[in-house]
Amino acid sequence: MASRISRRMWMKSSAALTAAAAAGPMAVAQGPKNIVIASSNGKEACRKAMEMIKAGEDTLDAVVAGVQTVELDPTQHGVGYAGLPNEDGVVELDASVMHGPSRRCGSVAGVRMVKTPARLAKLVMTETDHVMMVGQGADQFAKDMGFKLEELLTDESRLAWLVWKKSVRDKKGHTNWSSEVETGNATAELKELFPNVDEKTLAWAREMAIHPITGTINCLALNSKGEMSGVTTTSGLAWKIAGRIGDSPIIGAGLYVDQDVGGAGSTGRGEENIRIAGAHTIVENMRHGMTPQEASLDALKRISRNFKDDKARLAQFDINFYALRKDGLYAGTTLWTYESGAQKYNPVFTVNDGGESRHEKCVPLYERRA
Numbered sequence: 276m277a278s279r280i281s282r283r284m285w286m287k288s289s290a291a292l293t294a295a296a297a298a299g300p301m302a303v304a305q306g307p308k309n310i311v312i313a314s315s316n317g318k319e320a321c322r323k324a325m326e327m328i329k330a331g332e333d334t335l336d337a338v339v340a341g342v343q344t345v346e347l348d349p350t351q352h353g354v355g356y357a358g359l360p361n362e363d364g365v366v367e368l369d370a371s372v373m374h375g376p377s378r379r380c381g382s383v384a385g386v387r388m389v390k391t392p393a394r395l396a397k398l399v400m401t402e403t404d405h406v407m408m409v410g411q412g413a414d415q416f417a418k419d420m421g422f423k424l425e426e427l428l429t430d431e432s433r434l435a436w437l438v439w440k441k442s443v444r445d446k447k448g449h450t451n452w453s454s455e456v457e458t459g460n461a462t463a464e465l466k467e468l469f470p471n472v473d474e475k476t477l478a479w480a481r482e483m484a485i486h487p488i489t490g491t492i493n494c495l496a497l498n499s500k501g502e503m504s505g506v507t508t509t510s511g512l513a514w515k516i517a518g519r520i521g522d523s524p525i526i527g528a529g530l531y532v533d534q535d536v537g538g539a540g541s542t543g544r545g546e547e548n549i550r551i552a553g554a555h556t557i558v559e560n561m562r563h564g565m566t567p568q569e570a571s572l573d574a575l576k577r578i579s580r581n582f583k584d585d586k587a588r589l590a591q592f593d594i595n596f597y598a599l600r601k602d603g604l605y606a607g608t609t610l611w612t613y614e615s616g617a618q619k620y621n622p623v624f625t626v627n628d629g630g631e632s633r634h635e636k637c638v639p640l641y642e643r644r645a
């Protein structure tokens with residue numbers, strides 16, 4: 276059924292557009308143009324994707340090559356190779372792609388031996404008539420497609436996992452992973468447990484064990500012909516139960532692109548995003564006249580509603596949405612501003628509209644109060 280925008284909705288949306296345009300460059304729509312947006316860790320990905328788009332390459336090829344720079348980076352522990360593992364110490368990767376012009380998509384989940392799952396998801400799209408492949412079958416498919424099957428756990432990620440293992444204690448404070456005399460997990464004690472590891476690396480591993488990073492990358496692109504594509508790739512939540520799949524490979528949750536409307540994607544706690552089919556919700560909101568910012572804040576409000584707007588429970592997690600409309604209007608939004616000590620920070624996202632990749636502030640639904 277064709278969608279129609281009510282007059283009220285249109286007026287609301289036009290008013291929001293005017294207000295947003297006044298607010299700054301983030302909100303100015305100028306019609307189809309080369310533009311790539313991504314999560315905060317996507318500066319290099321956006322640079323690479325923009326370079327390819329300018330050279331006339333397909334938008335999906337561009338974003339997949341873009342995120343591949345992050346997937347292969349051993350210092351990025353939330354995506355691809357060197358991702359933090361599951362509770363058994365095994366890295367499991369998820370990714371999805373969506374190609375606007377052909378209206379096709381592909382995804383993989385629980386991949387254990389492929390450094391670049393986004394490229395594998397694209398091959399599910401182009402080389403099969405399936406959409407989603409998981410686990411052993413996905414690794415086997417990768418092998419059949421000529422990928423090298425490799426160990427994804429690096430020494431650093433293994434160390435963070437071991438520190439986490441040794442930190443998990445029962446109610447009596449006991450852990451099977453260190454001797455009874457160990458009472459905590461302060462860096463000094465860890466030094467005794469890992470005498471050959473330098474202090475800086477141990478402090479990092481301890482931080483990862485206590486506050487594992489969320490490093491998923493979502494990347495959305497539009498070119499001057501109006502063609503759009505998107506990709507989301509991740510190692511998922513660190514220390515997850517083996518086999519847990521988040522939102523990133525779920526078409527409609529971690530990623531959605533509709534060539535007629537725009538695209539959206541997410542990073543952060545996938546379980547909450549799946550419950551509201553976030554990316555699809557945002558694209559539908561835009562189809563019905565909302566700006567990317569309004570559409571994404573509405574999705575965040577649905578998450579909040581699932582917790583009866585209980586801020587104490589909502590404060591337990593973070594989630595971000597990124598949205599790019601077909602006319603070039605875009606937004607990054609977040610559930611929370613975050614705090615570190617006395618400092619409050621505003622999460623950022625990445626934009627590249629032809630020059631250098633830059634960070635812009637995400638619009639928060641809620642401000643954390645100290």
Ligand code: ASP
Pocket residue numbers: 353488489490491509510511512520521522523541542543544545546
């Ligand atoms: N969304 C990812 C997941 O739930 C995690 C993340 O973004 O860090 O698997």
